[in-house]
Amino acid sequence: MLEIRHLKTLIAIQESGNVSSAARRVHLTQSAISHQIKALETHYGLPLLERKGRSYGLTDAGKRLAELGKTIFSEIRRAERDLSGMHENQSGSMRIALECHTCFDWLMPVMDAFRKAWPEVEVDLVSGFHSDPVSLLDDRADIVILSDALKREGISYHPLFKFEMLAVLPIDHRLKAKRFLLPEDFAEETLISYPVPDERIDLMREVLIPSGIRPPRRTAELTVAILQLVASRRGIAALPSWGLSNYLEHDYVIARRIGRKGLWSGLYAAMIREMSDHPYMADFLSLLKENCFSKLKGVVPI
Amino acid sequence: MLEIRHLKTLIAIQESGNVSSAARRVHLTQSAISHQIKALETHYGLPLLERKGRSYGLTDAGKRLAELGKTIFSEIRRAERDLSGMHENQSGSMRIALECHTCFDWLMPVMDAFRKAWPEVEVDLVSGFHSDPVSLLDDRADIVILSDALKREGISYHPLFKFEMLAVLPIDHRLKAKRFLLPEDFAEETLISYPVPDERIDLMREVLIPSGIRPPRRTAELTVAILQLVASRRGIAALPSWGLSNYLEHDYVIARRIGRKGLWSGLYAAMIREMSDHPYMADFLSLLKENCFSKLKGVVPI
DNA sequence: GTCCGATTATGAATGAAATTCATGAATTGA
DNA sequence: TCAATTCATGAATTTCATTCATAATCGGAC
Incomplete structure (x- = not known):
């Protein structure tokens, strides 16, 4: 009955404070979220959301499940890291270029967490800005955090937040x-x-x-x-x-x-398409997103 | 990508040693299991099953995921117990009747675990046997462990193992x-x-x-x-x-x-249908099943 | 008060994806 | 070698989560 997606949803609701923006966050419609929650509520026979007029939050039961979700996700990430360790390709480089100055502020903790998880990967911040940041991917950077997603062939863009x-x-x-x-x-x-x-x-x-x-x-x-x-x-x-x-x-x-x-402005991560397959890149991306949404107030998924 | 059901499957494979009986255990066809595993393997880019002729087991990666599954399930059960605690009905009685003498041997640890989880529920072993054990449900017992499932109206039967x-x-x-x-x-x-x-x-x-x-x-x-x-x-x-x-x-x-x-003989748990809704009954049943399959050698799901 | 905008709830329709079905291949034991 | 098991695989099917369309609810503005 209980599924991973339910926990994702609950956490999104907890972090965004309402169903609609939680829906955007998990890339579903508001309707889907409502159905999910309703199913959970009837299954457990307990309300999970508090619908008191404007303030809209999780009940104790909802919070308990969100907590469960967090521990589960951290367990899953740990396990998946172990799996990646069983792969060959666990070393590599990750040169990060930033278009947005302010981003330094939240990037540091992410980089620290990443370094712990992937000690073999060499992490670097590429300084110096460029009129066409994407072109940095040609030689100087492996990943660029930028605010405009001008698509270019062979480059994959990962929306971070708005x-x-x-x-x-x-x-x-x-x-x-x-x-x-x-x-x-x-x-x-x-x-x-x-x-x-x-x-x-x-x-x-x-x-x-x-x-x-x-x-x-x-x-x-x-x-x-x-x-x-x-x-x-x-x-x-x-x-x-x-x-x-x-x-x-x-x-x-x-x-x-x-x-x-x-x-409003949006932030994206861009990288050479092939790079996004590397497990450590995927992991970095998920660390990135997780961190934005749980640590930064007022950010909204794109 | 990774879902609860995958973990259930992996654990079943680990505990039963082959795909077919794991399939029976999770109430799916063997084909479904194969598809599931294949999807996981391509997703992680790692083999999860070792197909070396006769001996058929999990690879290290598979074992790691099964381990993940176990910790996740224990977390889930803990959370669900907490949820049940938020309900009203957390006290009650549970009088267990056994048709099978040998069952004492494995029932004890289950009862202990249950008592810890549901201190408010009064657990009793109903001694004395009966020619029609199901009739005990009328007055003397809340749950009967028996080997023949003669259906009777209003009684729900939960297959344990064969x-x-x-x-x-x-x-x-x-x-x-x-x-x-x-x-x-x-x-x-x-x-x-x-x-x-x-x-x-x-x-x-x-x-x-x-x-x-x-x-x-x-x-x-x-x-x-x-x-x-x-x-x-x-x-x-x-x-x-x-x-x-x-x-x-x-x-x-x-x-x-x-x-x-x-x-061959089969074992079932029988109870008044309404009882099986009680969260503590559901919990007892899952403890029961879990225990059988992980602790008893040579038992097969029905 | 009521109109509007935003948010949530809900039943029906849809569609993606997991499962089953129907096989074939591989291995083992008789 | 032949039957019996067990696993793999592509196609067909079914399931069930999601979306769509719409109603209900609520708060704030006028």
């Missing part, structure tokens, strides 16, 4: 009363960003350039440095929501939506 | 050269058995009475006592193969097949 870019303002900024910012609002501000060309900045490419607005820019290498500049009123920035929660909670800065619907 | 009854002889018996015994062979022997009427002895009911042979009988309450009497040449007995392996290995007695095809 997230919102928020405008970051000092706490007492003149725009703080607005619920969301419009392109005009940026006209008189200095935009603080990573040191990359305009077209590599989502806010510029998607919002400001189309509106003909070109605010002065100032750059910093590290996310914390950008935030510090914002906090000290040197300008405003646009950063992924998931990198911000800590600073927002401590009232270091404030964040506002960009445009009525928000400015 | 096993062979072997004739047990002293090591230097005159019949020791025979590969199997025929009814005539019993004519001059004393039959040592549990103290129950002729019709309750499989050997009598199925073999000797139909052949008009009525050897003298002598009885003992305990299996060890019967074996002792046999070893000291007071007669021969017929006992389930799974209760014998210890004694055979130590050359305390020898065992021979009864009839060319052997004398």
Whole structure:
């Protein structure tokens, strides 16, 4: 009766807080999830979801099953790693290139976990950015984390997640009363960003350039440095929501939506198609996804 | 990809030593098992079964997955017990009646495990035998372990396993050269058995009475006592193969097949249909089955 | 209050995929 | 060598999870 897929679903619900986005996460329709849960509930004769108006969470029983799921998945991964160890190909290289500066923040723990699991694989971060990041796969990198998936033959793209870019303002900024910012609002501000060309900045490419607005820019290498500049009123920035929660909670800065619907961006992992068969690559990908969804607030599956 | 059912299958193969009987165990055809294993093998790119002529077992990879299965199932059972604990009905009674004397031997560990898991349930062994054991369910027992499944309305029967009854002889018996015994062979022997009427002895009911042979009988309450009497040449007995392996290995007695095809008997658990819904009953049943197949040699699913 | 948007529930239809069926090949024991 | 087992495999079938279509529910905006 109980199947792996049920546990996957429950965990997705727990982590995303509602059925619809859990459905997206496990690549099913909302209907499928509802049916699954209902089947489980009638089987165990216990409610698994708490449907109290807006707040929608797992009951104790649901939580217990989600917990079961987590231990089971970690057991499965351990076993599958052991299996991979019985293969020949357990050594190799993994050069990771990042298009997105902020990604350093969550990539580190993933890399650590990976190194533990695959001590024979040589992991490297490829620094230096490129106008066509995919071309790095030709010689300099084995996997590229990038935000635009321009398909190219022979390259496989693995969607990681979607997230919102928020405008970051000092706490007492003149725009703080607005619920969301419009392109005009940026006209008189200095935009603080990573040191990359305009077209590599989502806010510029998607919002400001189309509106003909070109605010002065100032750059910093590290996310914390950008935030510090914002906090000290040197300008405003646009950063992924998931990198911000800590600073927002401590009232270091404030964040506002960009445009009525928000400015959304997606992250993908790209690699030479043949590479994705390598067990260690598959494992890295699953570590990657798992980590995003369980650790990063506000990320949504693509 | 990997699913619960695969793990069930692998464990069944490991415990039964070949695909066909594993198939019976999981209530599938042999073909289904083959397909399943093949799918797993191509997915992991590793062989899971060792097909070396006669000896047919799991490879290291297969063993690793079977191990994974076992830990997963024990996790699942733990979780499901916790879920049952969230129910109201966690107390109750469980009076077990046995038709088969030898069953005491393997029932004890099951009862112990059960008592640990369901401390609130009062477990009792109902002693005293009955010509119609099912009728015990009317008032004196909640579950009956019996060897013949005469269906009765409102009673649910749960097949446990099938096993062979072997004739047990002293090591230097005159019949020791025979590969199997025929009814005539019993004519001059004393039959040592549990103290129950002729019709309750499989050997009598199925073999000797139909052949008009009525050897003298002598009885003992305990299996060890019967074996002792046999070893000291007071007669021969017929006992389930799974209760014998210890004694055979130590050359305390020898065992021979009864009839060319052997004398087979089946064991069932019967209970009032409504009872089988109770979570603790379901749990007891699964403990029961699990225990039979993993601990008893030579038992086959029905 | 009610209209709208978002979210969940549910029955029926669909479709993918697991299972069975029908064989063939391989091995063993008589 | 012949029957009897056991496993493998491609095709047919059946099962059952998922999707589709739609209703119900709920909260917030006006």
